[in-house]
Amino acid sequence: xxxxxxxxxxxxxxxxxxxxxxxxxxxxxxVVFVTMWKIVDDETLLIVDNFFNKTRKxxxxxxxxxxxxxxxxxxxxxxxxxxxxxENKGDKYTSAKEMADSKKLPGKAAVVFHIKEIYDATYGxxxxxxxx
Ligand SMILES: Cc1cc2nc3c(=O)[nH]c(=O)nc-3n(C[C@H](O)[C@H](O)[C@H](O)COP(=O)(O)O)c2cc1C
Numbered sequence: 327x328x329x330x331x332x333x334x335x336x337x338x339x340x341x342x343x344x345x346x347x348x349x350x351x352x353x354x355x356x357v358v359f360v361t362m363w364k365i366v367d368d369e370t371l372l373i374v375d376n377f378f379n380k381t382r383k384x385x386x387x388x389x390x391x392x393x394x395x396x397x398x399x400x401x402x403x404x405x406x407x408x409x410x411x412x413e414n415k416g417d418k419y420t421s422a423k424e425m426a427d428s429k430k431l432p433g434k435a436a437v438v439f440h441i442k443e444i445y446d447a448t449y450g451x452x453x454x455x456x457x458x
Pocket of ligand 1: 343356357358359360361362363374375376377378379380381382
């Protein structure tokens with residue numbers, strides 16, 4: 327796993343909604359927005375599965391996930407890539423369930439995203455460069 331530097335973490339924290347991309351076993355991509363999520367620590371995001379359909383099916387056969395973020399003030403964009411664990415018990419599930427309960431949503435599972443790569447996605451000469 328890799329740690330988000332504070333500059334990137336601050337930009338990630340501001341994303342609402344956050345787009346998350348998954349793929350099925352054949353590689354067919356899928357992207358959805360999520361608003362019920364939080365930063366657990368420098369290398370982990372917690373996303374609440376309330377309504378996932380293809381997203382959940384994809385993650386059950388292919389744990390890879392990618393996220394892209396953009397800060398229009400700083401004019402910076404980053405991609406985070408990693409893998410997820412789907413949790414139905416334990417601290418992170420309890421936290422996901424609390425977030426869901428507060429909005430009267432189902433809170434079916436905690437999708438724990440472990441960040442393994444970070445890329446610069448800002449337009450310009452460093453576009454696509456691996457940062458971590
Ligand atoms: C603004 C917005 C925020 C959303 N937030 C969540 C969320 O936090 N959790 C969730 O399970 N679904 C959320 N959804 C629903 C998903 O985006 C999507 O509709 C759902 O996963 C079904 O798509 P899929 O079949 O590609 O998984 C949100 C949708 C929108 C438009």
